[in-house]
Amino acid sequence: MWDWGRVRFFWAEVVQNFTRNVPMALTAIGTVAISIILLGVFLYLRTSFDSVMKTLVDQVALSIYLRDDARPGDVRALAARLAADPRVDSVRYVSKKQAIEHLRQTLRGQFNLNLLNTNPLPNTIVVHARHPADIPVLAQELGRSPAVAAVNYGQGITEKLLRAERWLSAAGLIVVGLLLVATALIMYNTIRLTVFARQREIHIMQLVGATGWTVRWPFVFEGILSGLCGALLGLTALALVYHSLAPAFVVNLPFLPFHPTSVSPLHLSLELLTIGVLVGMLSSLLSVSRYVEVA
Amino acid sequence: MIVFRDVSLVYPNGVRALSEVSLTVARGEFLFLVGSTGQGKSSLLKCITREVRPTDGEVEVDGQALSLLRPGDIPYLRRKVGVVFQDFKLLHNKTVWENVAYALQVTGARSRDVLRRVPRMLDMVGLAHKSKMFPYELSGGEQQRTAIARSLVNNPLILLCDEPTGNLDPQTSGEIMTLLARINAKGTTVIVATHNQGIVDRMRRRVVRLVNGRITHDEERGRYHVGLG
Numbered sequence: 449m450w451d452w453g454r455v456r457f458f459w460a461e462v463v464q465n466f467t468r469n470v471p472m473a474l475t476a477i478g479t480v481a482i483s484i485i486l487l488g489v490f491l492y493l494r495t496s497f498d499s500v501m502k503t504l505v506d507q508v509a510l511s512i513y514l515r516d517d518a519r520p521g522d523v524r525a526l527a528a529r530l531a532a533d534p535r536v537d538s539v540r541y542v543s544k545k546q547a548i549e550h551l552r553q554t555l556r557g558q559f560n561l562n563l564l565n566t567n568p569l570p571n572t573i574v575v576h577a578r579h580p581a582d583i584p585v586l587a588q589e590l591g592r593s594p595a596v597a598a599v600n601y602g603q604g605i606t607e608k609l610l611r612a613e614r615w616l617s618a619a620g621l622i623v624v625g626l627l628l629v630a631t632a633l634i635m636y637n638t639i640r641l642t643v644f645a646r647q648r649e650i651h652i653m654q655l656v657g658a659t660g661w662t663v664r665w666p667f668v669f670e671g672i673l674s675g676l677c678g679a680l681l682g683l684t685a686l687a688l689v690y691h692s693l694a695p696a697f698v699v700n701l702p703f704l705p706f707h708p709t710s711v712s713p714l715h716l717s718l719e720l721l722t723i724g725v726l727v728g729m730l731s732s733l734l735s736v737s738r739y740v741e742v743a
Numbered sequence: 744m745i746v747f748r749d750v751s752l753v754y755p756n757g758v759r760a761l762s763e764v765s766l767t768v769a770r771g772e773f774l775f776l777v778g779s780t781g782q783g784k785s786s787l788l789k790c791i792t793r794e795v796r797p798t799d800g801e802v803e804v805d806g807q808a809l810s811l812l813r814p815g816d817i818p819y820l821r822r823k824v825g826v827v828f829q830d831f832k833l834l835h836n837k838t839v840w841e842n843v844a845y846a847l848q849v850t851g852a853r854s855r856d857v858l859r860r861v862p863r864m865l866d867m868v869g870l871a872h873k874s875k876m877f878p879y880e881l882s883g884g885e886q887q888r889t890a891i892a893r894s895l896v897n898n899p900l901i902l903l904c905d906e907p908t909g910n911l912d913p914q915t916s917g918e919i920m921t922l923l924a925r926i927n928a929k930g931t932t933v934i935v936a937t938h939n940q941g942i943v944d945r946m947r948r949r950v951v952r953l954v955n956g957r958i959t960h961d962e963e964r965g966r967y968h969v970g971l972g
């Protein structure tokens with residue numbers, strides 16, 4: 449059962465430590481805020497960059513050109529195979545007629561297609577893969593069907609694009625990981641200093657009979673509170689900057705990996721808030737535990 | 744109540760603070776621990792609260808061998824033993840009232856009891872009117888009295904006072920000693936480490952002298968100069 453007297457006691461301790469050590473509390477909060485801003489900007493850029501890359505990669509499609517003289521049985525077998533293949537996301541059939549119609553519209557009279565007396569375009573199946581990386585393998589497999597004249601997915605370029613995407617995504621992950629570690633260390637160090645400054649206090653608490661957890665709890669709450677306040681402050685700053693600058697960026701610098709619709713601000717905020725609170729809490733707990741005697 | 748059996752204490756830096764100290768203090772006894780500076784008085788008291796751990800020998804408090812204590816038990820030992828530290832050890836960011844209350848609150852006391860006992864203690868040491876002040880706003884004597892109030896707020900079985908009159912004028916010293924005698928009369932075992940000849944000679948209680956970490960004299964109804972010829 450909850451003992452409200454105890455809760456009130458711990459809470460009073462936390463409030464007191466905050467209000468009677470304002471500079472120290474502000475240092476901790478400020479550090480968390482700056483760390484969160486840094487992290488936020490990076491996470492945002494990475495996510496939107498990733499989504500730009502993904503859009504690009506998602507455009508990779510496999511065109512299967514069918515032989516004009518393909519037997520209906522072979523075509524049906526090919527279609528069934530595509531329908532059953534788990535790697536395949538979507539299949540679209542473009543007939544010779546549709547293809548020439550499409551071409552006609554694209555060219556808009558710059559070239560009179562009526563001069564051709566036969567339609568040179570093949571019947572085509574356009575395949576999108578669930579994972580674009582599967583496309584080269586798919587192309588190779590499907591190319592062996594007797595109904596297929598040729599396959600095309602921008603061989604060469606597509607492989608390079610896929611490789612580049614894998615690399616950049618991994619590099620981004622590493623950078624974010626390192627940044628996360630770095631900011632966590634910065635927060636930890638600041639909070640550790642605020643706890644260090646209260647070593648004497650911790651010692652005295654124990655001398656008058658406080659148990660380890662009686663000493664630790666207020667510090668843990670304080671860590672949570674610092675993390676929360678700092679993260680909220682940082683998020684406020686980020687939100688202000690985002691709302692005043694982002695639209696201008698998108699309009700004026702469209703080549704930047706800025707993709708406001710691809711990043712959910714709510715999701716990102718929750719992530720940052722969680723990071724702030726967790727790091728704040730753990731930093732406090734680790735720091736205070738070093739001074740809680742285990743003799 | 745307190746038993747020392749061949750207790751020796753060597754600090755990590757090699758200083759030998761106690762050598763084969765054997766001492767028995769009965770429940771309800773009142774004892775002066777005397778000896779010039781650096782002879783080991785504070786060190787002996789610190790063994791009782793497990794602030795330090797003897798290198799050799801055994802200390803027993805209230806029937807409990809301290810060497811067998813697990814870390815989790817230490818806070819409960821300390822709640823049985825009130826201590827007035829030589830350097831007071833008040834919390835700087837808490838008021839007089841909060842300092843005294845703290846020792847009670849950490850034991851899980853209900854706020855009703857805190858509200859009842861803290862003012863009573865402050866009244867007893869004559870600090871009720873300064874309860875909202877911070878330690879740095881107090882004189883040395885007032886800090887000392889705050890420390891005394893804190894040590895007693897828990898109703899401890901044992902009270903250890905390290906130089907409790909160090910900063911007090913003779914009149915106030917006398918009052919504090921009267922207070923300690925009263926607490927002792929109610930059953931609390933009291934040990935007072937001091938250089939204050941006046942109070943020792945006036946009270947005529949058991950006097951134990953430490954020289955170089957050894958007990959050289961132990962006398963019922965003794966005087967400050969026991970063992971000094």
Ligand SMILES: Nc1ncnc2c1ncn2[C@@H]1O[C@H](COP(=O)(O)OP(=O)(O)OP(=O)(O)O)[C@@H](O)[C@H]1O
Pocket residue numbers: 754755756758759760778779780781782783784785786787829
């Ligand atoms: N934490 C410590 N580390 C190393 N040596 C210590 C420590 N505390 C005390 N000493 C040494 O132990 C010896 C006894 O010190 P202690 O504090 O017990 O003396 P005391 O009798 O209380 O002196 P005083 O009357 O000045 O308070 C001294 O030589 C002191 O230098």
Ligand SMILES: [Mg+2]
Pocket residue numbers: 784785786829905
């Ligand atoms: Mg001393």
